[in-house]
Amino acid sequence: DVVEAILPIALHLLRGQLGEAGRLILFDPNLQSNEAYASRIKSVSGVETPDANEFDKILAELNDELKSRSEGGESRSGIFVIVPSLHRIKKLRFEEDFSFSMDEEDVVKPATVFNDLICEGPSWGIHIITSLDSLNNVNRCLGRKAVGEFEKKVLFQMSATDSASLIDSGAAAGLGLSRAAFYDESTEVVEIFRPYAEVPLSWWERHSGR
Secondary structure, three states: OOHHHHHHHHHHHHHHHHOOOEEEEOOOOOOHHHHHHHHHHHHHOOEEEEOOOHHHHHHHHHHHHHHHHHHHHOOOOOEEEEEHHHHHHHHHHOOOOOOOOOOOOOOHHHHHHHHHHHHHHHOOOOEEEEEOOOOHHHHHHHOHHHOOOEEEEEEEEOOOOHHHHOOOOHHHHHHOOOOEEEEEOOOOOOOOOOOOOOOHHHHHHHHHOO
C-alpha cells in the first residue's frame, strides 16, 4: 500500500521538524494487522497510536485544546492528527446536521469534532493529514467546507473530471501507477513525483530516534 510506504517517512520528517515538543497522533485501526508497518511507525519517537476505543477520548481532548487555544490566543507546540483511509472509520464520517436541540447535555459527535479540527485547527497549530481512496469518499466523509480546507493535496491516478474537482486541473488523469501529483493551493502549482518505495526495516533501525 503506497500510503503505508509514505506515512512512516512523513512522520519521521515531521518529528524532525517539530522536535520532541510536537504531538503526533495516528488514528489507524489497521495498524496492528501489519507487523512491518507497525514496526516502522513505532521507530518514530513519540507517535501516539490510540486504538479504536480511544478515538472518542482523544478527540474530546483535542476539542478542548482547540477551544483553549482559540480563547487564550496562546502559541503552543504543533499537533498533527494523521488518519489514513478515513473512509474506513465510520464514526469520523461527517454528516450535515440541520437539526437544532436545546438539550445542553447533548454530546458532541466525534465526526463533528473532527470536522471542526479540519476547519478551525490550522489557525491554532492543530493540523489534519488524511487519505481517502476516491472522490466519492472525499465527498461522503468530509463536510463541504472541510473539503476546501486542505491546502496541500497528493493525488494518484484518477479521471480528469475527479482530478479537476479536487485541484482545478486534470493533471492526475495521466499519472499512471508509479507517479503522484502534489498540489499546493497557495501557489496553484502541480508537481509530479514518484512516491517513496517501502523503506527496509534495517534503515529504520539505523535512524530510530533521530
